[in-house]
Amino acid sequence: MDYDVIIIGAGPGGIYSAYELKKLCPSLRVGVFEAGQELEKRHCPIDGDRIKNCIGCKSCSIMSGFGGAGAFSDGKYNITNDFGGTLYEHIGRDKAIELMEYVDSINVENGGKGCKLYSTAGTGLKKVCMQNKLKLLEASVRHLGTDINYIVLEKLYDDLKDWADFHFMTAVRDIKVIDGGYSVATEGKEYTCRQCIISVGRSGSKWMESVCEDLNISAKSNRVDLGVRVELPAVIFSHLTDELYESKIVYRTEKFEDNVRTFCMNPHGIVVTENTNGIITVNGHSYESKDKQTENTNFALLVAKHFSEPFKDSNGYGESIARLSNMLGGGVIVQRFGDLMRGRRSNEKRIAEGTVHPTLNATPGDLSLVLPKRILDGIMEMIHALDKIAPGTANDDTLLYGVEVKFYNMEVKVDENLETEYPGLYIIGDGSGVTHSLSHASASGVFVARRIASGE
Numbered sequence: 001m002d003y004d005v006i007i008i009g010a011g012p013g014g015i016y017s018a019y020e021l022k023k024l025c026p027s028l029r030v031g032v033f034e035a036g037q038e039l040e041k042r043h044c045p046i047d048g049d050r051i052k053n054c055i056g057c058k059s060c061s062i063m064s065g066f067g068g069a070g071a072f073s074d075g076k077y078n079i080t081n082d083f084g085g086t087l088y089e090h091i092g093r094d095k096a097i098e099l100m101e102y103v104d105s106i107n108v109e110n111g112g113k114g115c116k117l118y119s120t121a122g123t124g125l126k127k128v129c130m131q132n133k134l135k136l137l138e139a140s141v142r143h144l145g146t147d148i149n150y151i152v153l154e155k156l157y158d159d160l161k162d163w164a165d166f167h168f169m170t171a172v173r174d175i176k177v178i179d180g181g182y183s184v185a186t187e188g189k190e191y192t193c194r195q196c197i198i199s200v201g202r203s204g205s206k207w208m209e210s211v212c213e214d215l216n217i218s219a220k221s222n223r224v225d226l227g228v229r230v231e232l233p234a235v236i237f238s239h240l241t242d243e244l245y246e247s248k249i250v251y252r253t254e255k256f257e258d259n260v261r262t263f264c265m266n267p268h269g270i271v272v273t274e275n276t277n278g279i280i281t282v283n284g285h286s287y288e289s290k291d292k293q294t295e296n297t298n299f300a301l302l303v304a305k306h307f308s309e310p311f312k313d314s315n316g317y318g319e320s321i322a323r324l325s326n327m328l329g330g331g332v333i334v335q336r337f338g339d340l341m342r343g344r345r346s347n348e349k350r351i352a353e354g355t356v357h358p359t360l361n362a363t364p365g366d367l368s369l370v371l372p373k374r375i376l377d378g379i380m381e382m383i384h385a386l387d388k389i390a391p392g393t394a395n396d397d398t399l400l401y402g403v404e405v406k407f408y409n410m411e412v413k414v415d416e417n418l419e420t421e422y423p424g425l426y427i428i429g430d431g432s433g434v435t436h437s438l439s440h441a442s443a444s445g446v447f448v449a450r451r452i453a454s455g456e
């Protein structure tokens, strides 16, 4: 065998698998195969000036490379079983929290020391939310910020690079079961291993599907979250963000009894675009260092859409809606809440006259031509509900960017050890559909590494 363990994907899931394997079994021969670049070579060419749109790089530097989709993220490590994945369904609630706390301690040791840990424990905001038909989900969150998150990744790479063999710009094409292990095919070369950890995240979802088909591993896909990113003056949400940093608030709509939730809150942050397979959607970041902060806060409002038989392509549905906004706006559309309520599009003049200065240069337009009525109605209801706990949320000048889509990977059938029916073949992180966040994906990596180490 070329390796004892091959790890496919160097996102948080893959990195933390390697970290823990090195700690527990330093004599193991480990190979890490990553479709993208090493960290320092990851640069998205879109500069908003010379290059405004995606030029379809061979490997997308935003989604791929050492650090995975999380490398330029806001670095919010949420320690909770209430959202971010269903790891606890496999390994138990206490274990999941223990591992997320362990990951947090490693992040702290590797550069995250000065970053605050926020918590919902004992907050009076829970009651205020409840009184207004909103539910505040429980969590602790360490906000590394995009800058510190990068430093942590640099340190982890320094720690691992001379121990494991890193193969960058090397996408795995195929996995075959062989006697005593697995054969992993890349373009032009095959490598063998005794055990294999697949951690290919969101960008590897299509490939993951093909692996499941080839190896007859059952998987299901039935969910997509759709919505908008809200941007408003930071002061409107400061009582929530100062205490909790990120608050995950759920509202059940009166009209359709759908759940609308806040997602990825970025105090003093910026709104950014995201490219998933050539489709431009919206997202947000914020920085820990004060000089990069803005006067605005942004967060997503998402409605989860679950489909039932016979429809199977929930991600295709989300992509189609995102494509519609790309068709109308050439990318992301921005609209003032007041314009949306009055049933008219926003234009450059109305946005420029507004009191909220957009942090993303998006095309003014009309989101009601893009989002399904049921979803848009839910979002408008939620904005009015939030206005009760954060007055000003429903102001005319509040900006809505669309569309924000949260794609979910297929849920792959793995057991309580995150192992497939093939002994020694593990599927972890967002690629498994079990996790949807930095902390859950990282924790799943530690979990599987410990399992492998216990058998060595």
Ligand SMILES: Cc1cc2nc3c(=O)[nH]c(=O)nc-3n(C[C@H](O)[C@H](O)[C@H](O)COP(=O)(O)OP(=O)(O)OC[C@H]3O[C@@H](n4cnc5c(N)ncnc54)[C@H](O)[C@@H]3O)c2cc1C
Pocket (backbone or CB within 6 Å): 008, 009, 010, 011, 012, 013, 014, 033, 034, 035, 036, 063, 064, 065, 066, 067, 068, 069, 070, 071, 072, 073, 074, 075, 076, 077, 078, 084, 170, 171, 172, 173, 199, 200, 201, 202, 203, 204, 207, 264, 274, 283, 284, 428, 429, 430, 431, 435, 436, 437, 438, 439, 441, 442
């Ligand atoms: C802009 C943005 C902001 C985010 N902010 C947050 C946040 O603040 N908090 C949070 O909890 N989550 C956040 N997320 C989500 C978070 O980044 C993911 O949940 C997390 O990165 C999942 O980790 P992972 O290791 O499972 O997968 P990924 O991070 O997606 O890593 C998978 C890796 O596998 C590689 N790969 C794919 N296919 C192959 C193949 N065939 N062969 C070899 N390599 C392959 C990819 O190139 C990639 O590097 C954000 C995501 C984005 C895009």
